[in-house]
Amino acid sequence: MERRSVLGYGAAALGALGLALFVGWWQVDGPGGPEPDGRRPLPLTAMEFDLTDHQGRPVGPDTLVGSPTLIFFGFTYCPDVCPTTLADISGWLDALGEDAEQLNVVFITVDPERDNVEAMAEYIGYFHPAIRGWTGTEQQIALAVEGFRATYEKVQTDGGDYTMNHTASVFLFDAEGRFVTTIDYHEPRDFAVPKIRRAMNEEKTEGAT
Amino acid sequence: MKPHRIALLVALALPFGIATSALADSDDIVVENAWARASIGTSRPGAVYMEIRNKGDEPVTLTGLQTDLAMMPKIHRTATDEQGVSSMSPVGEIVIAPGETVALEPGGLHAMLMQLQRPMEESESFLLTLTFSDRGETTVEVPILGIAARGPED
Incomplete structure (x- = not known):
């Protein structure tokens, strides 16, 4: 019992x-x-992809480690969301003033078929000078997108053309390459600059200790 | 109804391409804060934004767009889902209820100008005609702002 x-x-x-x-x-x-x-983005140090920046230089996730990073996906044939995001980011960088110089700011195309190095260089030239444009082979772009746990998809339009659906959030990483947060497309602009400062401060507290 | 019918006939009798912001028939429809972004060349589509207000007592239906700047001007809508993925799709007709305003703004509805016939140069402007199912047309002059513009005041 x-x-x-x-x-x-x-x-x-x-x-x-x-x-x-x-x-x-x-x-x-x-x-x-x-x-x-x-689907939390990987740390930059755990990502692997090889792309080319708008000045023709080889770049990858390692290029970004060491400074806080603001990174997003888009394509230059995008009439609405992408220029709006780039204009928003330009505004945030203006608000950060000289502090913006400490940031990596990168626009990765999801449409390498049309966005070659020259197209990226011309396009980003209309926005804040801190913004860099990265492109590469379809395979390497896919690897990069997967690392960020982002998505993209080619969609045919009725004019025989195509457009791209894609993750429109802006990803923030600290100087160590750790994912901090995202700035979502419809978030009020007032939230963006404090979030960027947070990613930058995480670097500072790391450095102080 | 009758005054509207007459107004429509008057509108149809008017020649096209008048550079004023509103034609005689469309007193009930007010288009404000129209603006567009400059383009790089002609291969990329352009985007136009504006507010369309229906001051009348009856709903109006926006059925189409016309401009000599682009072969295929169409209203599109950008939608962003919970995962943050943005997609764009054509919108058919837009019904504007009496007293309501429909805003074409970044990240939402916009007039997409496909197959540009010439580059959209900053500080120039062009005419865009909005076609309504029952009240004829309204032609607006759209100023072209910089590529990095975020609103009509930029």
């Missing part, structure tokens, strides 16, 4: 522990986690 009840308690305790572990996993890493799709 006593043995059986001890076993019973033991089994119940194990069951409770198992349940607690399961609930913990569910809430932290599992489907109940704070980011339901678990």
Whole structure:
């Protein structure tokens, strides 16, 4: 009798522990986690891709480590979202004044078919001078997009042309290359500059300690 | 209804290409704060933004656009989903209820100018005609701002 009840308690305790572990996993890493799709961008140090900047120089995630980074995807044949994002970012950089010089600001095209180095150079020339434009092969662009857990898709339009659906969020990384946060497309502009400052300050506190 | 019909006939009788901002028939439709971004060359599509207000007592339906600047001017809508992915799709007709304003603004509705016939040069302007199902047309003069413009005041 006593043995059986001890076993019973033991089994119940194990069951409770198992349940607690399961609930913990569910809430932290599992489907109940704070980011339901678990699609948090990798640290820049864990990404691997080789692209070319608008001045023809080879670049990759390593190029960005050492300074806080603001990075986003788009394409130069985009009439609405991309020029708006680039104009918004130009405004944020103006608001940061001289501090903007500490930032890497990169626009990666998701349309390498049309956006070659020359096209990127011409296009970004109309925006804040800190903004750099990166392009490359379709394969390397796909690798980069995957590292950021972003998405893009080519969509045919009725004029026989095509457009690109793509993640329009701006990604922020600290100087160590760790993902900090995103600035979403419809977020009020007032939130953007403090977020950028946060990514920059994480670098400073790291440096101070 | 009758005054509108007459107004429509008057509008149809008017020659096209008048450079005023509103024609006689469209007193009920007010287009404000129109602006466009400059283009690089002609291969990329342009975008036009504006506010369209219906001052009348009946709904109006915007059915199309016309301009000599582009072969295919169409209203598109940009939508951004919860994952932050933006996509763009053509919008058919836009119904504007009496007293309502429809805003064509960055990141939402916009007039997309496809197949540009000439580059959109900053500080120039062009005429864009809005066609309505029941009240004829309204032609607006659209100023072309810089590529990095964010609103009509830039």
